Amino acid sequence: xxxxxxxxxxxxxxxxxxxxxxxxxxxxxxxxxxxxxxxxxxxxxxxxxxxxxxxxxxxxxxxxxxxxxxxxxxxxxxxxxxxxxxxxxxxxxxxxxxxxxxxxxxxxxxxxxxxxxxxxxxxxxxxxxxxxxxxxxxxxxxxxxxxxxxxxxxxxxxxxxxxxxxxxxxxxxxxxxxxxxxxx
Amino acid sequence: xxxxxxxxxxxxxxxxxxxxxxxxxxxxxxxxxxxxxxxxxxxxxxxxxxxxxxxxxxxxxxxxxxxxxxxxxxxxxxxxxxxxxxxxxxxxxxxxxxxxxxxxxxxxxxxxxxxxxxxxxxxxxxxxxxxxxxxxxxxxxxxxxxxxxxxxxxxxxxxxxxxxxxxxxxxxxxxxxxxxxxxxxxxxxxxxxxxxxxxxxxxxxxxxxxxxxxxxxxxxxxxxxxxxxxxxxxxxxxxxxxxxxxxxxxxxxxxxxxxxxxxxxxxxxx
Numbered sequence: 001x002x003x004x005x006x007x008x009x010x011x012x013x014x015x016x017x018x019x020x021x022x023x024x025x026x027x028x029x030x031x032x033x034x035x036x037x038x039x040x041x042x043x044x045x046x047x048x049x050x051x052x053x054x055x056x057x058x059x060x061x062x063x064x065x066x067x068x069x070x071x072x073x074x075x076x077x078x079x080x081x082x083x084x085x086x087x088x089x090x091x092x093x094x095x096x097x098x099x100x101x102x103x104x105x106x107x108x109x110x111x112x113x114x115x116x117x118x119x120x121x122x123x124x125x126x127x128x129x130x131x132x133x134x135x136x137x138x139x140x141x142x143x144x145x146x147x148x149x150x151x152x153x154x155x156x157x158x159x160x161x162x163x164x165x166x167x168x169x170x171x172x173x174x175x176x177x178x179x180x181x182x183x184x
Numbered sequence: 185x186x187x188x189x190x191x192x193x194x195x196x197x198x199x200x201x202x203x204x205x206x207x208x209x210x211x212x213x214x215x216x217x218x219x220x221x222x223x224x225x226x227x228x229x230x231x232x233x234x235x236x237x238x239x240x241x242x243x244x245x246x247x248x249x250x251x252x253x254x255x256x257x258x259x260x261x262x263x264x265x266x267x268x269x270x271x272x273x274x275x276x277x278x279x280x281x282x283x284x285x286x287x288x289x290x291x292x293x294x295x296x297x298x299x300x301x302x303x304x305x306x307x308x309x310x311x312x313x314x315x316x317x318x319x320x321x322x323x324x325x326x327x328x329x330x331x332x333x334x335x336x337x338x339x340x341x342x343x344x345x346x347x348x349x350x351x352x353x354x355x356x357x358x359x360x361x362x363x364x365x366x367x368x369x370x371x372x373x374x375x376x377x378x379x380x381x382x383x384x385x386x387x388x389x390x391x392x393x394x395x396x397x398x399x400x401x402x403x404x405x406x407x408x409x410x411x412x413x414x415x416x417x418x419x420x421x422x423x424x425x426x427x428x429x430x431x432x433x434x435x436x437x438x439x440x441x442x443x444x445x446x447x448x449x450x451x452x453x454x
Contacts (some may be wrong), residue, residue, distance in 0.1 A: 023319040042289040048249040160232040
């Protein structure tokens, strides 16, 4: 500060620094310059700048509005899609249930049919077996008669000791076997 | 800038005279001498500074307005940010939308004109700040104040305007004479405070720079110069940055008060 005072005094002493010395030319030039700048900025610059800023604000507002509309549309599509997916899922579940029911029905049907068929086959087999048995028995019976007669005739034709008796039986059994083999 | 001035000044007989001479308008040797009605209109360094500030202000705004793109960049971006700052933080923070729209160009011009006048002096080799002269700031302050009261009288009528301005409504009758006196002083203080605040701040700002430059001259030729020189240079750099901040703040204050005065004039007694 002391330096400033010294400087001021020194300058004033030589007629230099006096901030309050009238400068009417500066008053005129300041007024003229301010009015010129005011006129040009007000007429030529600020309207353009404000128009530009307003355009940008309008554009941003429009884009925000468009983005909101797009978002609403997207939300609507999403909701629609979700409801469709839910409906499709429900429909699929229903179809699966129906298919499962039908498959079960077919399975039961097939099982009962197979059981019926099996029963028929078994019955048929049983009947055949019974018939065969009956036939074999009848055949055996008639054969036994033949064989008895044959044996009795042979017994009568020769006297039997123990060894000849065994030979006789063995021969008889061998005859039966041959006869059976020839039949089959 | 100050260093350049200092270097120039150190060769003269009195460095202080040379330094402080840069705060006083002076004629250029090459410039013509213009005088109209006894008023010296010659292009002094102060006048050239005003022309330069006006030209830069118009040129930069012209560029910003001419080259408009949807996504701003460069000069357009800076100007738009500043214009938006003036619009939102100064004009529309005080005025309603209707008044703001009407008065924005004037207030923005006040802001930018003063900002450029304040800042041009910081450009190296320019060496003079017009707003560090009381006649420049007083001219602007009086212009603003006269405009404010003129529009106030035009809108509300002369008598009604002064009555509402000098006698706030709802005041007890006994207080009227005292308030009338206080309001007259308040009204007279408005242009005075506008002018002196800007002038004093800008002058102080440049004096600080000159003081630090002065230290270098005082220490020149002595051993102290090795300590003084870096410190002075550092402070000059710091104060130059600070001066730019002050240039902006003072323009804001001037424009803000202008807005308040115009708004008060449009709606007296509010």
